[in-house]
Amino acid sequence: MSTLATADLTAGTPLAAGENWIELVPAVHAEPHQVSFPAVIEPRRHHGLWVRPRLRREVADAVCEWLNVVYPIDPDWYPLARFEDDQLVVFTGDAARHRHEIGPDVGGRYPLGELGRWFLSAPTRARRHRTVAARNRRLQSPGEGETLVSYGPGTHARSVFPARVESCAAAGGRVVVFRPEIAQAVAEYCTSANQEFPDDYPLVYFEGGTLVHVHQHHRARDGYLPWRIDPGPDGAYRVDRDEWPFDLLPGKSEGIVHAFRAIRPTGEKRP
Known part of the structure; x- marks a missing residue:
């Protein structure tokens, strides 16, 4: 999947009922690593911040394609995933124990459980803008x-x-x-x-x-x-x-501009 195609997922795919945007911890804070996906998340976190997502089939397909893009860039960081019939298969290493088969739940979603460090994020378009x-x-x-x-x-x-x-x-x-x-x-x-x-x-x-x-x-x-x-x-x-x-802010204060503008935080670089 091209970077443009993965970006289109957040630009053109509305959230279904109960979904939020999630992101896998990226190896690098840059394209094509930072891409968000819509998912239902379970209430309980694992290891603190990380959520347990449940993916629609079309979203799970997009995640597989995205991993095919980023895995060659940093194979030590990202897993690989593919579909075998209706089973989502995630590979977190080369050994047999690193093969994880995930079937659809009664709602047709694929529960990732504790596979991957996914967190609540924003749509890709919001972070790139x-x-x-x-x-x-x-x-x-x-x-x-x-x-x-x-x-x-x-x-x-x-x-x-x-x-x-x-x-x-x-x-x-x-x-x-x-x-x-x-x-x-x-x-x-x-x-x-x-x-x-x-x-x-x-x-x-x-x-x-x-x-x-x-x-x-x-x-x-x-x-x-x-x-x-x-x-x-x-x-x-x-x-x-x-x-x-x-x-x-006080109505009149030395150094305060009476207007709004987004001021770049200290240390933030220009895009």
């Missing part, structure tokens, strides 16, 4: 009723975004509400920063009209699933959980 568009976007001042908020650890450069801030006792006292175009910029910024600082930033992307947030630490917990934020009646996105905290 860097923040060029956001950095080149014309600066916009906060709209009516909006103020400035920022996100990012204190040790990194931060991005500043306009948002409406509402009081809510149930949400830790504050709800941050983004217009759709601002939500898109926030998603691009967080996912780009996650590639450089995976312990400090979440993966955030759009799945259709839904904003999806994958917490960088919570995803290792048994039963965790990504947080899906649907737009409200006004099309805006409400961030009302403390797992994605934003800081308020």
